[in-house]
Amino acid sequence: MASSTFLSASSLFATKHYLLLIPPQASAKGYTNNNLRVSNSPSFVLRTKNSTHLQGFVAMQEKDASTLGDDLKIKIPHVLSVAGSDSGAGAGIQADLKACAARRVYCSTVITSVTAQNTVGVQGVSNVPEDFVAEQLKSVLSDMQVDVVKTGMLPSVGIINILCKTLREFPVQALVVDPVMVSTSGDVLAGPSILSVFREVLFPMADIITPNLKEASALLDGVQLETVDDLRCAARLLYDMGPKNVLVKGGDLPDSSDAVDIFFNGDNFYELRSPRVKTQNTHGTGCSLASCIAAELAKGYPMVSAVKVAKRFVETALDYSKDIFIGNGPQGPFDHLLRLKRHSQDCHRLQAFNSSDLLLYAVTDSEMNKKWGRSITDAVKAAIEGGATIVQLREKDAETQDFLESAKACLKICRSHGVPLLINDRIDIALACDADGVHVGQSDMPARVARTLLGPEKIVGVSCKTPEQTRQAWVDGADYIGCGGVYPTNTKENNITVGLDGLKTVCMASTLPVVAIGGIGVSNARTVMEIGVPNLKGVAVVSALFDGECVLTETRKLHAMLSESNIDGYTQKLII
Numbered sequence: 001m002a003s004s005t006f007l008s009a010s011s012l013f014a015t016k017h018y019l020l021l022i023p024p025q026a027s028a029k030g031y032t033n034n035n036l037r038v039s040n041s042p043s044f045v046l047r048t049k050n051s052t053h054l055q056g057f058v059a060m061q062e063k064d065a066s067t068l069g070d071d072l073k074i075k076i077p078h079v080l081s082v083a084g085s086d087s088g089a090g091a092g093i094q095a096d097l098k099a100c101a102a103r104r105v106y107c108s109t110v111i112t113s114v115t116a117q118n119t120v121g122v123q124g125v126s127n128v129p130e131d132f133v134a135e136q137l138k139s140v141l142s143d144m145q146v147d148v149v150k151t152g153m154l155p156s157v158g159i160i161n162i163l164c165k166t167l168r169e170f171p172v173q174a175l176v177v178d179p180v181m182v183s184t185s186g187d188v189l190a191g192p193s194i195l196s197v198f199r200e201v202l203f204p205m206a207d208i209i210t211p212n213l214k215e216a217s218a219l220l221d222g223v224q225l226e227t228v229d230d231l232r233c234a235a236r237l238l239y240d241m242g243p244k245n246v247l248v249k250g251g252d253l254p255d256s257s258d259a260v261d262i263f264f265n266g267d268n269f270y271e272l273r274s275p276r277v278k279t280q281n282t283h284g285t286g287c288s289l290a291s292c293i294a295a296e297l298a299k300g301y302p303m304v305s306a307v308k309v310a311k312r313f314v315e316t317a318l319d320y321s322k323d324i325f326i327g328n329g330p331q332g333p334f335d336h337l338l339r340l341k342r343h344s345q346d347c348h349r350l351q352a353f354n355s356s357d358l359l360l361y362a363v364t365d366s367e368m369n370k371k372w373g374r375s376i377t378d379a380v381k382a383a384i385e386g387g388a389t390i391v392q393l394r395e396k397d398a399e400t401q402d403f404l405e406s407a408k409a410c411l412k413i414c415r416s417h418g419v420p421l422l423i424n425d426r427i428d429i430a431l432a433c434d435a436d437g438v439h440v441g442q443s444d445m446p447a448r449v450a451r452t453l454l455g456p457e458k459i460v461g462v463s464c465k466t467p468e469q470t471r472q473a474w475v476d477g478a479d480y481i482g483c484g485g486v487y488p489t490n491t492k493e494n495n496i497t498v499g500l501d502g503l504k505t506v507c508m509a510s511t512l513p514v515v516a517i518g519g520i521g522v523s524n525a526r527t528v529m530e531i532g533v534p535n536l537k538g539v540a541v542v543s544a545l546f547d548g549e550c551v552l553t554e555t556r557k558l559h560a561m562l563s564e565s566n567i568d569g570y571t572q573k574l575i576i
Ligand SMILES: Cc1ncc(COP(=O)(O)OP(=O)(O)O)c(N)n1
Pocket: 361, 363, 392, 394, 424, 425, 439, 440, 441, 442, 444, 461, 462, 463, 481, 482, 483, 484, 492, 515, 517, 540
C-alpha cells in the first residue's frame, strides 16, 4: 500500500474530514472504527457515509483492501465500449459513457478513432494505430472485470481482427455490436472493406447486432428496405450470419409515424413500436441504444428485457431533449441524464446556498392559512414581500397533488425574488417540482438519503436538539441546522423545548449554520439572536408570520427588527 499513516478513530472524527461507515458484514469480520489506516491508495472498498468528505483519501483497516473478503467488495456492472471519439460528444465513446452512466453501469473505453465532429457533420477522422488499439484492449481486459463489450466505430479490418483475437483471449459475458458505418450526418465512418470481416469474423461472436436501415442494407449488399416486412426479412438474413440476436432499427423507415424496430432471436420476431419523437436532437441514438442494451446485459437482464429497457430509455431521453439547443447543425445531441434543461435561467436558482439566507426563515402552515382564508401562494408572496429570506412549505395535511401544485406555484414566486424554497419532509415533492431543497427532522427521511436523492447542489436542513445530532447532520451532508424549540410552541405538538441554553449548546457544537425555531416572534427574536454565537444565522417562524390577518405587515415588522438590531455582525442580510 502506498504511503500510509495511522490515525486513531477519534482524530479522524476530530478532523471532520474522514469518516467510515463500517458495513455490518465488515463489523462481523472484526473491522471496526478503531485504528483506521488512512492512505492515498485509490483501492478503497468500504463504503463511506459521505464520500465527498474523504477529500481524495481512502480509509481502511490495517490490512490492504485486497485482503478483504470478496463478500465485502461491491461488484459493479461493467461495459467496455470499443468505439470512436466524437468531439461534439453526441455520439461515439462520449455517448456510450453517458448512456452507461445514466443506466448506472461503469463504462471503460478503448478508442479506435478520433473524429473532428459537430452537429453539422464530420470534418476529420484520424484512426488510432492498430497496435495501440490492441494495447488499450489489453490494459482494460487484463485488469478490470468487464461484463459486456460494446462496439461502435471499427474503422479497419485490422482493428476488427485485433478485437476478435483479444476477445478470444479475454472472454466476456456478452458482445454487443453496433455496426457503425455511416454517421447520422451521412459521413462514411467505415468503408465497404470491413463488410466481409463484419459478416465472417465479428458477427458470429456477437450476442446481438444493432444495424440501422442503411447499415442493414449495406450488409445485405444494398437490398432496399422500405417496409416493416422488409425489416423482418433483413433481420432473418442477418441472423443467418451468426449473431445470436438481431435488432434492425427502423427509425429511418419512410411514411411511418411510429419508430419501429424488429428484434429477432432465431425463434421469434418482436415488433418494438413507439410513437416517433419529433426532434432534431437524435445524434448518437444508435450508439446510446447499443450501450444501454450492453448496460442492461451487464446487470444480468435477459436480452429481450435489455432491448426493451434500452429502447424506452432512448425514447424518454429524446422526448426530454426535444427542444434543447446545442450547435447549429441539423442534428443535435440529446441529454442522456435528463438534467441539462434544469439549468435554464427561468427555472433554476442561480446562487449557491448562503447561510445569510437563514436570517428570516418563513415556514408555512396549511391550517393557519386556511384559518385566515388565504392561499399558500398568497401567504408566500406576502412573506417574501415583507422580507423573508428563505421559505419552507410545511403542509402537513395537504393531499400530494395539491401540495405539488402549490409548491410549483410558490417556486415561481420564490425564483422571481431570488429566495430559496424548501419543502418540509417530502423529498418526493421537492424532486417533482425541482425545489431548492428540503428540511427533515430526526424521524423523517435521513438527511444522508435526502442528500443522495437530491444531489449535491440542493439545500438540506436538519432539525437538531443535541450536539450529537448536529455532528451527524454535518456528516450526512446537511447545509444547515434548525434548532428548537427555543420557546414553547403551539404549532408543533409535543415538541421538546430546549431553551436558549439548548440552542447555545447546539450552536457551539455545530460546524453548520443554525436557525433557531419555536415560539419566536418580534417580542423575543432579538434576545435569541443576541446569545452571541457566530453560527446562529437567523430565526425560523411560523405563527408570528402566518397566524394573523396580514402576513406582509407581520413579516415587515420582524424583518425590520432583525435588520435594525446590530445582531452579532455575522448575520446581517438586508434585502428589499
Ligand atoms: C427550520 C426548521 N427547523 C426545524 C423544523 C422541524 O422539523 P421536524 O423536526 O421534521 O418537524 P416538522 O416540521 O416536520 O413537524 C422545521 N420544520 N424547520
